[in-house]
Amino acid sequence: MLLCRSKQPMMGVFFLCIPSGDGQSESSPFLTPDSDGEHYYEGKNMALFEEEMDSNPMVSSFLNKLANYTNLTQGVREHEEAEDGVRRMTVMVPLMGTFIGVYLPCMQNILGVILFLRLTWIVGTAGILGSFAIVSMCCICTLLTAISMSAIATNGVVPAGGSYYMISRSLGPEFGGAVGLCFYLGTTFAGSLYILGIIEILLVCYHTIAITKDAAMLNNMRVYGTCCLVLMALVVFVGVKYVNKLALVFLACVILSIMATYAGVIKTIIEPPEFNVCLLGNRSLKNEKFDTCAKTEVVKNLTVTTELWSLFCDSKYSNTTCDEYFTLNNLTEIQAIPGLLSGVIKDNLWGHYDPAGVFIEKENQHSAPAAETPQNIYKPYLFNDITTYFTLLVGIYFPSVTGIMAGSNRSGDLKDAQKSIPIGTIMAILTTSFIYISFVVLFGACIEGVVLRDKFGYSVKKIPVIGILAWPSPWVIVIGSFFSCCGAGLQSLTGAPRLLQAIARDGIIPFLQVFGHGKANGEPTWALLLTVGICEIGILIASVDNVAPILSMFFLMCYLFVNLACAVQTLLGTPNWRPRFKFYHWSLSFLGMSLCLSLMFICSWYYALVAIVIAGCIYKYIEYKGAVKEWGDGIRGLSLNAARYALIRLEEAPPHTKNWRPQLMVLCKMNSDLLVKHPRLLSLTTQLKAGKGLTIVCSVLDGTYMTRNLKTAMAVEKTKGFSHVVVSSNLRNAFSLLIQSAGLGGMKHNAVLMAWPADWKLALGSLARRNFIETVRETTSANQAMLVAKNIDRFPSNQERLKDGNIDVWWIVHDGGLLMLLPFLLKQHKVWKKCTMRIFTVAQMDDNSIQMKKDLQMFLYQLRLDAEVEVVEMVSHSTIYQSVSATFPFMSTTLVGSTDDSRQFTCHFSLLVDSPIQSITDVSRGSIKRKKQSAVHAPPLNIMCIPEEETNNQPVQTVLCQAQLIHDRNTASHSAANDKAAGATPDRVHMTWTKDKLINERNKQREGMAVKDMFNMKPNQSNVRRMHTAVKLNEVVVKKSKNSELVLLNMPGPPKNKKGDENYMEFLEVLMEGLDRVLLVRGGGREVVTIYS
DSSP, rough: EEEEEEEOOOOOOOOEEESSSSSSSOSOOOOOSSSGGGGGGTTTTOGGGGGGGGTTHHHHHHHHHHHHHHOOOOOHHHHHHHHHOOSSSOOOOBBBOOOOIHHHHEEEEEEEEHHHHHHHHHHHHHHHHHHHHHHHHHHHHHHHHHHHHHHHSSSSOTTTTHHHHHHHHOHHHHHHHHHHHHHHHHHHHHHHHHHHHHHHHHHHTTTTSSSOOGGHHHHHHHHHHHHHHEEEHHHHHOOHHHHHHHHHHHHHHHHHHHHHHHHHHHHHHOOOOOOOEEEOOOOOOOTTTTTTOEEEEEEEEEEEEOOOHHHHBBBSSTTTTOOHHHHHSSSSEEEEEEOSSGGGTTTTTTTOOTOOOOOOOTTTTOOOOOOOOGGGSSSSSOSSSSSSOOOHHHHGGGGGGGGGGGGHTTGGBSSSSHHHHHHHHHHHHHHHHHHHHHHHHHHHSSSOHHTTTTTTTGGTTTHHHHHSSSSOHHHHHHHHHHHHHHHHHHHHHHHHHHHHHHHHHSSSSSSGGGOOOOOOTTHHHHHHHHHHHHHHHHHHHHOOOHHHHHHHHHHHHHHHHHHHHHHHHHHHHHOOOOOOOOOOOOHHHHHHHHHHHHHHHHHHHHHHHHHHHHHHHHHHHHHHOOOOOOOOHHHHHHHSOOOOOHHHHHTTTTOOGGGOOOOOOEEEOBBBTBSSSSSSHHHHHHHHHGGGGOEEEEEEEOOOOOOHHHHHHHTTTTTTTTEEEEESSSSHHHHHHHHOOOBBBBBBEEEEEEEOOOTTTTTTTTHHHHHHHHHHHHHHHOOOEEEEEEEEEGSSOOOOOOOOOOOEEEEOSSSSSSSHHHHHHHTTTTTTTOOEEEEEEEEEESSOHHHHHHHHHHHHHHHTTOOEEEEEEOHHHHHHHHHHHHOOOGGEEEEEOOOSSSSOEEEEEOOOOOOHHHHHHHHHHHTTTOOOOSSSOOOOOOEEEOOOOOOOOOOOOEEOOOOBBOHHHHHHHHHHHHHHHOOOOOEEEEEEHHHHHHHTTTOOOSHHHHHHHHHHHHOOOHHHHHHHHHHHHHHHHHHHHHHOOEEEEEEOOOOGGGGGGGHHHHHHHHHHTOSSEEEEEEHHHHHHHEEEB
């Protein structure tokens, strides 16, 4: 019984419809059409999905969380803020673009000590052709590595961590830890190399610092290098912000030095610099203890001996005993830099590889031979300090092209890392490669060969050889090279501890966990101490030439695995592998990997073996002792295709989001001839093969065990997978058995694909309905995804080609991202390749649709998905009430008048025979036509309460009373049976009530079970709201996607109460009405796409 009580507020009249009696009532049974009812639907009109809002949020709230979420680890700015002791409530958005954030840092790290201190020597030793080969090999190696790195870096967000993060998340914790430590050691030894470069510049250029004895040079390097290391470590400990602020200053010095070098080359065409080299015969001499290149000179009309005479003879007198070679050969002066047009390039084309201790001599210069004596080492001759050969020069030069990871290491501070890292890194490599190659040619074309082979510039008064070429002054090069080494050294001491801290915090190497701690602001204090200790080992070696090959090994090992990671991911073709950088190929990565491995053994085969052994030991240690990590690595992806060992390994942990792929169980029906009823279901499965997952095609037969026809159908549709037939007398039990038991270990399906039961509304369709809904419930319980294809026979075959058209995704709620992954996989197949992907999402009235579109576009950008985006606005819930009121005019309660104490109502109860869901859909949208159902449904309660006429004529007020819209089938059958037993029930019952009669009548035994059922109905608005959601969504979808080739929709979950199963099927039917090809998608409760690399 419903009591409709009138209340008179300040503005207007409204009704509270309260169910009377002792029956249970809903917690919130009141519906008011004013703004106070906002809480009822929580501001959402997506009632079809409301039961799953806790686990599957609306897209608007999901995008809002993404927009407010920072996924980046502590970057440069956060370190600076922590050092200042200032805590900010929000992290500042990184503002660095491609030029400042990637290009310039890479330039600073690539252009370093080797360019200023060793490149001229390499050109003089290997010749222009040999040097060109060395530079080309190393630059090609880094370019290929940069291409692979760009593919990995644009395959998702790369937090600060650079190559270690990329390798570990691509190849797993074992490879990641091993290569991460190698990269850490390489960065640490790079600090040693730069510090040794600083000391070499000081010892060569500042004569007062250097001790003249050559034997003491190594000790000089060790002492001064240790002091410099301590000073740099203090700077890094005090604050990384000082390092970052000085970085641009150091880079400016480097760029200025390079410009000065090019200016000097141009000047040699006009006027070569006045730097002369003294030769004795064809041997080059150290020009540090004499000013005149002659044996004697005339001073005040007197012939006197020069400083050179004293160096080669026993005394300064002319009749003394002198060195035989000095006596037989003359002294000559040649230009150190003949100039670009001098033709010296012909003499410098070929290399001059000599053992240690051999004189540096000029070819084609006359020289009288003389006997070698041990005392020659004390003469001012220039010697080769080390034995030179091609592979040695490769090892020494390679560190000059490292530093390509500088941009990816700063990914936490970039505005758009996926755009900036590829462009900035590759442009920096191309720029520096041009600089190196051009310098190789220009040095060989401008500078004399004996000067090029003078490593320390002794023949030109201890000025760096590149310095005498620069214009306007050699000091530009001296200062530039000094600050270049200082900046690069500080960057190494800043980056290496943080890399070690990242490895330690990952917990993959237990004994390193202590280095994950540091100061309160996150500074890696303990890692800095270890880095300083390892760096001191490199300084104790005290030779740039000996440290460089060690450095090359570690960086080449790192680059090798970057290429390997890209090649593995490309060949696996995992669904998550969607790099935004498209200019890559697995063959390029394989070539880069082979080139890295070759360069390792070219540089030093024993160093290469040691590096491999170290990496292998770390790998096995992490595998044996390390913490269990699942990062979606490619090696684990390879294990999916292996046998027993891989299956055992895959059971250790669930697969990561990046390794998730649709592993389908396809439930096929067989017709009476035991042929597949819907072969297009297998076509759709084949078209999803880009996921490279497991496919299990299952069918259930009643009695006969037969698989041949299923295999034949799979062969026709070119579906690769396993066929499995279960013999059972009960179809429902067979499906349940397949869902639970199919697969083995890690090779188990995670999604179920089936066709929509189109015949569920027929008289014999109740079994199909129950089987379908129970299958949905079981897949949900098993945390498996569900794919339901409507009109599967209209899907394209594998031989068809869709030349154009759209694949439309209607993303209503977020349930893991499978809805967006499936169109990507379909587009990899030639059938759907030319289709355009469009993504629609729904905005509520209180959502900012413009911001939602921006957030969705950014989300798709980070997912590396190319799709058109559109946000569709839906009406608020107040419109629902109006729609339902318009839908059910017979349920309105109309007040004509009222009295103070007693009111009389004329209540009309309309008993309709049609389905209530049918009524909703027919009235809400005329285009939806429903067939009459064979079963008899309970009639809805339709109340029209009309008070008798009063003297006061007041406006008519209409409100919606809560009423049962849908009755369960049992009650319907029961009431129908009683109707038949009691005789014919009139279509309309007219009763006149007073207040007293209404109260007394409540306790009487009413005749006619149909009337009794109507009064005992529990108010239920959920079905109205669900149907309204389905109707409104369908209207919008049909308007936008009617002509699309395929429409993908979120599939609402089944009702918790099984009595609403038929209504659930009707909701889905309405949702898909008017669409040709539809794929309902229900996620498995886990994320299947990720923005991370």
